[in-house]
Each structure stands twice: as structure tokens, then as C-alpha cells.
Amino acid sequence: MDSTRQLKFRDPATARRLASTIARVTREIGRSPVSVMHVCGSHEQAIAKFGLRSTFPKELNVIMGPGCPVCVTDMPEVDEGVALARQGVAVASYGDMLRVRGTALSLSDVQAEGARIEVVYSATQAVELARRTKEEVVFFATGFETTAVATAAVVRSHPPDNFSVLSAHKYIPPVMEIVAEMPSSRVEGFLAAGHAATITGWGIFEAFVERHGVPVVVAGFEPLDILAGLARLVELVRDRKPAVENMFPRCVTKEGNRRAQEELWSVFRLVGGRWRGIAHVPNGNLRLRDEWAHLDARRRFSIDIASLWDGAPPALSADCICGDIMSGIASPSDCRLFGKECVPDSPVGACMVSSEGTCKIWHQYGGHPDLGAS
């Protein structure tokens, strides 16, 4: 049965043609499995929502890497937000972050204790909060470079004196290097996220491709965009052609948005740091430059996170395999907690908390979206 027929594509004929190209080219590669990775929660949402895995040949393994910014925010970074909130500072955070646990507690745990945690949808809203109060407001800044650009813009916009930033921003290109080098993952190609590349430009991936000999295709978010991106990616794998290709030209240029890049790098510098469950990533974290020290919550406050570490971590979390899932070496169905102890209403791992986490996406869209092929 042709599974694409059931999907609500606006152009089913094109979807079928792309799916058959992907199947034919993957078989021409002559290896199994052929593993390719995307690094974007929105890509995974579209793949799962539209049942794209049911159209892939069984030889093709399309895995989600560390593309969920909430999920990779490390436990000590959450601890810093928790400790600040307990110290009586108002902490403004993107909503997805609230239920992600640090070493012992989440922001929503301390909110229940009476700490002031405010959900914001943008950095600008955090600044507005600070303008309306005399209290200290710390913006817990999470997300990849696309979101960091917005933080950079508010840092440069003369925010009030009671505003500061706790940056847990992460930078995607260095973690791709880490994952590409993991012997257990054997990723043969990457699908890069269109809107992040809108800012960084696709040229940013050229050095990566040269170093690792692995192709990168920039793709959009519509099901047809993803299928077209994957079709091109498997062709590049088949032809052993390590190159960067832009399959989302209506949104992405080689140079990207230079003004946004200037804002980003004028405010942030790269430092190494841990990504939750994955590894220490050299140059993987974005931290405020010294010029902005007066807006850096880490320098404004003495943040006591050690006091949070007295309690042992919850027993269940030892069984959580979020790290392996985000590194692309396991899938949610390999986790014995998935859908049992770990569900969206009571998540164990960060991947079940965020709307961009692999586990939550698989759980919402049917648990095992790749079983639809038969």
C-alpha cells in the first residue's frame, strides 16, 4: 500500500515522487542502515506529524540529533535559575523550560514554593517585566543561535538597571562536530534547519563539510521541503559528494542575515560547556562578552547552586536515555521508561518535557511513527 496517499499533503503526487526517489537512491547506496541526522525539533514534529517515516525505505534511518534547545540545557544551568529564584530574584523564562529539572529541582518546583517565575515568549517581554517593577528580573535565556540573536538585541537596547541575563544559549555547529565524530552514531549526512540558517547562512556549514567529509542539506519545514531535502541528501551520500546544498533558497542565503550575526557576536562569545546528556562541547555555549558584564546575572549575583545538590538525583533518572536519544544512538522506543513512567504529564527526562523533544513528539504523534509502513 502506498502510505503517502493517506497523508494530507497539498501535492501528494510530488510527495510520492520524492518518496520513491529517496527509496531508490537509498537502495543504490547498497548499505544498511544509512543514517542521516537532522538537528531541529520542528523537523521532527513535521516528520512525525505527517508520518514521513512510513514513506522511508527500511534501510534509511532518519534520526533527530541534539535539536531541542530545552533538552540540552544542562542541569547546572537550570540549577542557576532555580537558585536565583530561591534567592528572591524574579526569573523570566520561556515556558518549555519550566518543568525541566536541574540536579534536583525545576523552575516550576520553586514556583510552587512561592518563588517568582514568569513565563515569557520573547526576551523583549522579559525587559518589559523589568520596566514594570523595581525588583531584579533575570531573563533565563535558552535556545540556539536563532533565539540568542533576540537576546543580543535586548542586551543592546539599553534595558533597565534591574534587568540581567542568565545565558544558557547554545550554538549548534560545534555539537554537529561532536555527533559526527561519535563512533556509535555513524551519521552519513545532516539535514540543517532552515530558519536557523536564515540567520547564520548556509556558508557556515562549509568548514564542517570539509573537515568531516559529510554532506549537509538545508531544508525547510513543510513535508515536501523535508522530503526534497532528504532526497538530495541521500543522493549526496550515494555519490560520496561531501557538499553543502541549500534546498530552502526562498528563506536561506549563503551569507545569512549579517546584521543579526553582528548583533549576536557583539554580545556573545563562545565557551565550552556540557550539553545535557551528550558531552562537553567545545565552543558549544554562548556567554555574554565582558563589555556586557553589567547585564550578566552570573556576575551580578552570587549564585549558590551547590546548596541544591544535597539531595541525590531521583532514582528513575538513572534509567533515562535522553542523552543517547539526542546523540542519535537510541530512539525513544529503546527506552524502557518511554510511555510508561515517562509521559508528557509526568516527564522523567527533558526530551519528554519540551514540544521539541524527540520523546514528546513521538508520544504525541503515535509513539512509534516509523511503524506505519506496513
Add this chain to the structure above:
Amino acid sequence: MCLGVPGKVVSVLGSVAVVDFWGVRREVCLDIVDEPVAPGDYILNHVGFAIRRIPEEDIGETLLLYETLMGESAPDDLMAADVRAEIEGAQRRNG
């Protein structure tokens, strides 16, 4: 958090634009967009900031994308929720 949302610019005052997202009007910051933006243009909004002025020839295709992504979504659909959160990232208009 990596899916921007397109909207139509209604008016521009300094570095702030009033933008219409499927009938919802919000303020979007123009500090990081790399081209001049004028009423009638479409921009891609991400967490309250325009990250790109959408070229005229790409507007139709871009809007169709969101209709596909949002169409017939269940109330708890993750993609639809992320798109709504992106619209919330734009400022409610004062007054």
C-alpha cells in the same frame, strides 16, 4: 523554538512594526532584520523579532507552508502550539 512565523506588516514606527498574523495584530521588533521593512511587506517573526523580510515572490509559498502545518490540527498539536507561541512572542500592543 526554531520555527519562525510569517506576518504582514501593517505599520512601522521606528524600529517597531505592527504585524498581522492571521488576523492577530502584534508588535514586532525590527532591530535585527537586514533589509528595510515597509507596510505591506511580509516578515518572518521569531521570538518577537523580524529575522527576514520575505521576498515578494516567496510570500505565497511561505503562507501555504503554514496552512499545511496548521491545517486540521488537534488542540494539543505540538507544531500548531509552537506556531501560536511564536505569535505570542510578538508584543501585545499597548493601549
